[in-house]
Every structure is written in C-alpha cells, then in structure tokens.
Amino acid sequence: MEQNTKAQIAITGGIGSGKSTIAKMVQIMGHPVFYADIEAKKIIDSDPETKSQLISLFGKDIYDTNGKLNRQELAKIIFNNNNAKEKVNAIVHPAVWDKFCEWSKGFKCSAVFMESAILHECGWADRFDKIICVTANLETRIKRTMERDNCSREQVVARIKNQLSDEEKISKSHYVIYTNDNCSELEQLLKTLEKIL
Ligand code: ATP
Numbered sequence: 001m002e003q004n005t006k007a008q009i010a011i012t013g014g015i016g017s018g019k020s021t022i023a024k025m026v027q028i029m030g031h032p033v034f035y036a037d038i039e040a041k042k043i044i045d046s047d048p049e050t051k052s053q054l055i056s057l058f059g060k061d062i063y064d065t066n067g068k069l070n071r072q073e074l075a076k077i078i079f080n081n082n083n084a085k086e087k088v089n090a091i092v093h094p095a096v097w098d099k100f101c102e103w104s105k106g107f108k109c110s111a112v113f114m115e116s117a118i119l120h121e122c123g124w125a126d127r128f129d130k131i132i133c134v135t136a137n138l139e140t141r142i143k144r145t146m147e148r149d150n151c152s153r154e155q156v157v158a159r160i161k162n163q164l165s166d167e168e169k170i171s172k173s174h175y176v177i178y179t180n181d182n183c184s185e186l187e188q189l190l191k192t193l194e195k196i197l
Contacts, residue, residue, distance in 0.1 A: 006104060006107065006109060006110060006111055006112050007110060007111040007112075007129045007130065007196070007197075008104070008111070008112060008114070008127065008128050008129055009111055009112070009113045009114070009128060009129060009130045009131075009132065009196060010113070010114050010115075010116060010119050010124070010125070010128040010130070010131045010132065011023050011026065011033075011113055011114070011115045011116075011132050011134060012115075012116055012117065012118075012119040012120070012131060012132070012133055012134070012169055012173070013117070013133055013134035013135055013166065013169060014117070014135070014141060014160060014163050014164075014165070014166045014169065015117065015141060015145050015156065015159050015160055015163065016136070016140070016141035016142065016143075016144040016145035016148070016156070017134045017135050017136055017141055017166065017179065018134050018136060018144075018177075018179035018185065019115055019117065019134040020035070020115060021179070021185075022132075022134045022177055022179070022185060022189060023035065023113065023115035025185075025186065025189055026113050026189070026193075027113075029193075031109070031111060031112070031113055032103075032104070032107045032109065032112045032113065033112075033113045033114070033115060034099075034100050034103055034104070034112065034113065034114045034115070035115050036096055036100070036114055036115060036116035036117075036118075036119075037115075037116065037117060039096055039099055039100070040092055040093075040096045041069075043092060043095050043096060043099065044069050044092060045067070045068050045069055047095060049095070050091060050092060050095050051063065051067075053091045054088065054091060057087055057091075058074065058077050058084070061073055062074050062077070074088070089122075093122045096122075097122075097124065097127075100114055110197060111196070111197055114128070117163065118163070119131070120164050120168070120169060120172055121163070121164060125172055130174045130175065130196050131172065131173040131174050131175070132173060132174070132175045132176070132177060132192060133166070133169045133170050133172075133173035133175070133176050133177070134176075134177045134179060135166045135169070135170060135176060135177070135178060135179070136178060136179045136180045136183075137180055138160075138166075140179075140180055140181065141156075141160070142156050142157065142160070145159075175192045175195070175196070177189055177192060
C-alpha cells in the first residue's frame, strides 16, 4: 500500500486571530491548504451520508427545501439539548477528517496544511506533525471580528468564550505567529516554514 509520507501541518487560532489570512499566504506560496471550517459546511450541505445521519437524529426540518442546512433550526435544537452539539460533532468531524485524508492524497509534495479553528476541540492535534498557532492580542481580535462580521462586541466576546483560549492553544502548539498591528506576520511565517519544511 502507498504510504502517505507528507508532513501534515495545522494552522489554528481563535476568532479574529488572522489564521485564515496566514493560511491564504501559505496557499499563495504554493502549498496545499485544506480549510476545515469551509469543508465542514460543504459536507453538512452536500454529503448524502452525513445528511441522512443528521436527519435521522434531528428530523428533516434541519434542511430547507433546497437541501441546505437550516442553521437556525439546528441552533434551536442545540440550544435546547445539551448533547445535540456533541452528536453533530461526532458525525461531522470524522467526515471532515476523512475528506482531509482523501484530499491530501491528491498532492505530490512534502507537506499539506489544514486551517482549523477547532483543531484541539476536535481531538486532532496529535495527528499533525506540526501545529502553528496564529494569535493577536484580545482587543485586536475583537475589533477585527466586529469589523469583518459587522457584529457587536458582546457577540464576539461570547464566541471567543466558547472556544479554547489562545493561551491554551499556544501551549499546545509548536510555533506561534503574532499578527498584532506592529508585527511582521510574513517574516514570522517564512521563518516558521523554513524550520518546518
Ligand atoms: P475566524 O476564525 O473568525 O474566521 P480568522 O482567525 O480566520 O478568524 P481572519 O479572517 O484571517 O481571522 O482575520 C480576521 C479579520 O482581520 C479579517 O478581516 C482580516 O482581513 C483581518 N486581519 C487578519 N490579519 C490581519 C493583520 N495582520 N492586520 C490587520 N488585519 C488583519
């Protein structure tokens, strides 16, 4: 059987840390990047196996007439049922991981990257050769996210509280890239990749 000898590198970080921006830089440099959050949404909307598992747990109303996830309906179910989120994750996370493994087989290169906000929450950290944590100070992250998503400070803070703190993410990572306004993230990224690749 052909062995997958590519290094698997994760890019993680909290909301508004700039991880998608760093991941895009990595991609522009020519490296394959798998965006886990985007892929999870595609799987939930389009993968027949995942859809049928979700429907059998939560009913057909979680999909709209176009077959796309009714996010409000699912959010309502999760709000009223403590275990529902875990059940969704138990269906979706393995499907995302399988897709990542399948996707990575398609590249002849020394390393593939995954961008994921919830790498640690998914229990995937040990599967990666190296983990890069992208971070910025809390105020910067809040301001950026409010501007990008046009939402309130309270909404951003609530989302941040729902995730593992950046301090914890940093302690579980091999490399850290700071994206505060006075930082040169490109230089940090190049130095990090030089060490890894
Ligand atoms: P999320 O998890 O919420 O998707 P993220 O960590 O992927 O967030 P990005 O989407 O990369 O963060 O960045 C959040 C916002 O901050 C975007 O509008 C982006 O353009 C901006 N941004 C990212 N990095 C920088 C930077 N170094 N300087 C200024 N703005 C930045």
